[in-house]
Amino acid sequence: MTMTLKKIFAALLFSMSLGFSSGVLAQDVAPINVNTADAELLAELPGIGPSRADAIIEERETNGAFESADDLARVSGIGPATVDRMRDQVAFEE
Template structure:
């Protein structure tokens, strides 16, 4: 009897964890347009906090729109590693 309860609990825990993970995997987040997003939205990108978000906005207002992820390196404090982390989460349209 004890083994049966353990088996049922193990199966239940497995089902719950699979259900939770599939919900997370199924959720997709729309890419952020760095040419139109406000500072609050930009700050959600990996490696970008409030001050870098403000710097992105200042850079695009001063020197024009970003055309690619690599263009974000124009912003002081954003290098190739940061760009690589956010590449799939940004758009430039």
């Protein structure tokens, strides 16, 4: 019985390692342009939900386009830690 569990566990670990090495779990995605994205797309960013996505859109409509990740701190509820988490996932073309 113990030997069977060890074999099952080994097979599970092996299959998981194949998934990691093939890039199935870690995919490269294009950065999200915060100056043109809609609320649904913005909500996919780490630390940004629907209400903060709406706040990003309101901020850019009121005060103009964002030029860098640090500009996102203009939005209420987005601080330096949130900016750092999404820095590599955002773009700023107009």
